[in-house]
Amino acid sequence: MTKQISNHIEFLDAMADAIDIPTKLHEKAIDRYNSIGEYFQRPTSGIFDRDPVTYPQGSFLLGTVIRPVGDADEFDLDIVCQVQGSDNELTQEELKQLVGIEVNDYASANGIAKSPKDGRRCWTIEYSKSEKFHMDILPALPNAHRYREFLIEKGHVGLGADVELTENALAITDKEHENYASITNDWLISNPRGYAAWFRQQQSAEFDRRKSLLVEDRQFASVDEVPDYRVKTPLQRAIQLLKRHRDTMYGDDPDKPISIIITTLSAQAYSGEQNIGDALRTILTDMDKHIADEGSVRYVRNPVNPEENFADKWEEFPAREKEFHRWLKAAQTDFSHYFRRPYDSVPSDLVERLTQNTFDKVSPLMALASPTVVSPKEVASKEVDYITEHGGNSKPWQG
Amino acid sequence: MARLAKLTIEEIRDEVLSLIAFDQPDLNIIELSDDKVEISGRLFVMPKSPENQPLGALDQFEVRIVIPIGFPAIEPLVFETGGRIERELDYHVNPNGSCCYSVWPAWLADAKDQSISEVVSGPIMDFFRWQYVRLNGIDAATAIGERQHYISGLLDAYAEVLDCSPTQKSVSSHLKVLRRKWLRSRWRCPCGSRKKIGVCCETNLRKIKGRVSPEIAEIMQEKLNSQSR
Numbered sequence A: 001m002t003k004q005i006s007n008h009i010e011f012l013d014a015m016a017d018a019i020d021i022p023t024k025l026h027e028k029a030i031d032r033y034n035s036i037g038e039y040f041q042r043p044t045s046g047i048f049d050r051d052p053v054t055y056p057q058g059s060f061l062l063g064t065v066i067r068p069v070g071d072a073d074e075f076d077l078d079i080v081c082q083v084q085g086s087d088n089e090l091t092q093e094e095l096k097q098l099v100g101i102e103v104n105d106y107a108s109a110n111g112i113a114k115s116p117k118d119g120r121r122c123w124t125i126e127y128s129k130s131e132k133f134h135m136d137i138l139p140a141l142p143n144a145h146r147y148r149e150f151l152i153e154k155g156h157v158g159l160g161a162d163v164e165l166t167e168n169a170l171a172i173t174d175k176e177h178e179n180y181a182s183i184t185n186d187w188l189i190s191n192p193r194g195y196a197a198w199f200r201q202q203q204s205a206e207f208d209r210r211k212s213l214l215v216e217d218r219q220f221a222s223v224d225e226v227p228d229y230r231v232k233t234p235l236q237r238a239i240q241l242l243k244r245h246r247d248t249m250y251g252d253d254p255d256k257p258i259s260i261i262i263t264t265l266s267a268q269a270y271s272g273e274q275n276i277g278d279a280l281r282t283i284l285t286d287m288d289k290h291i292a293d294e295g296s297v298r299y300v301r302n303p304v305n306p307e308e309n310f311a312d313k314w315e316e317f318p319a320r321e322k323e324f325h326r327w328l329k330a331a332q333t334d335f336s337h338y339f340r341r342p343y344d345s346v347p348s349d350l351v352e353r354l355t356q357n358t359f360d361k362v363s364p365l366m367a368l369a370s371p372t373v374v375s376p377k378e379v380a381s382k383e384v385d386y387i388t389e390h391g392g393n394s395k396p397w398q399g
Numbered sequence B: 001m002a003r004l005a006k007l008t009i010e011e012i013r014d015e016v017l018s019l020i021a022f023d024q025p026d027l028n029i030i031e032l033s034d035d036k037v038e039i040s041g042r043l044f045v046m047p048k049s050p051e052n053q054p055l056g057a058l059d060q061f062e063v064r065i066v067i068p069i070g071f072p073a074i075e076p077l078v079f080e081t082g083g084r085i086e087r088e089l090d091y092h093v094n095p096n097g098s099c100c101y102s103v104w105p106a107w108l109a110d111a112k113d114q115s116i117s118e119v120v121s122g123p124i125m126d127f128f129r130w131q132y133v134r135l136n137g138i139d140a141a142t143a144i145g146e147r148q149h150y151i152s153g154l155l156d157a158y159a160e161v162l163d164c165s166p167t168q169k170s171v172s173s174h175l176k177v178l179r180r181k182w183l184r185s186r187w188r189c190p191c192g193s194r195k196k197i198g199v200c201c202e203t204n205l206r207k208i209k210g211r212v213s214p215e216i217a218e219i220m221q222e223k224l225n226s227q228s229r
């Protein structure tokens, strides 16, 4: 991050980079979940026979993680622990406890002082303060078959037949489920890898293009060697900036727009733009058009499970719908005004939203660009030169 | 060939909302009635030259824009309200502040989509970029160009779209052909060669017909009629 900044796009890319999780910490997080995964797979593990697999979900998987606003705060690392089994031989409670035993053993074997927390759906491991993150482990059973049946039964035939978007669907436990302690086949469903596959499809061309650029740039020998997390598309960058904008606007306010809504609507609006400026323009102009109306109910459907409405709380808490639109308006105004000013004259409102602290990390890179003072007439002449050469300025006419 | 959209006033409003969401954040809807959407505020003029992009907006003008029901067949009216442009024919502003920003039907034929965002970022912003250049001491009429007043400027603009000579006769005979639903090879060619279209300009005419639908040709003809009176 020593590249000088000489336009709006480079500035916003650098800001997004500065709020992203540092590569070192990201690699450490990967080590952590690999380590817990290996622990679950050791021969003496109580779930060894059930062939446990662990993998990240949520913003880690999507590449849209952002640092908490206070640098002292921790990252959430959400991981899935999927074991082989079926809801006709296990209760939700039994699965939760089966995984819980291993999580607890892992914590004590690794000198983690705090005992893991038994949450509503996850186990939470709190690492020591210096580790900077905690891990939420979601026990789950594979559930692709029933998930597809469910989609088809609800009329989503095409989606139900889509292998990529459904093959990793899960059944998960929930302490507040009425049948938590009995054998039933009505577990909650979840599909984080399906969602990630959908998200990837929304940006696949740009993702591949950027991987090739890293290879051309000789940072990697081939496209296959580039780890996904080393590539950041304009969609991912835009989402990171929008989430940070939201975080500083709302803090812990429960009515704040939730990340999954921002992420889903952004990915739906994005149409392959190759830089963060064009991406923000399209996303901020179009994202609210992807909210569906049915009577008085608003829908932000989960693209891999249209029966799930990410905006389902808006009916009960109308303030949340109102706040979504208030936030969107503010984000439109803040980012749009930046593009209408010189790139190194960032509006104070935008600095405040992306935090002064982050801005201070990035702004020295703007000073590196040699300032060339151009007179207004020279600027106007450059416009004329460009128009003369390329045409495309329509001519006024008096009728 | 796509027909011009017939937008409801709500659809026009939605297009305006898309425009002011990001591209023109300092414009606001000031009136919404059954027959028009009116917006006003500051219009940002953005650079065309990539070299100027890091500077952000080149300039801003106070404007009022009226988009009538019937858009895009009917053009939006644009007024400069800040008094920065002299109300003179030479600067293409009428005494009431209304701006003669383009030959509308020619834009209809050329535009890749006829949305309000395209109009504003296209001919309307071009008009104010022209004014900005002029206000910075450059003779924009010479440097960028302008249309001559009244019918001769109109014929020039049409001739570019129709790829014909800028005479009333040539333009009219081309429009006559283009206003028909189909192009027949046996018709006399509008270029004046006295040959049949099929053995003369057919290829070129079909290409032009791809952009100038009968509907647009009709709008062009009406404007020509009103200027000829």
Ligand SMILES: [Zn+2]
Binding pocket: B189, B190, B191, B192, B193, B200, B201
């Ligand atoms: Zn001919």
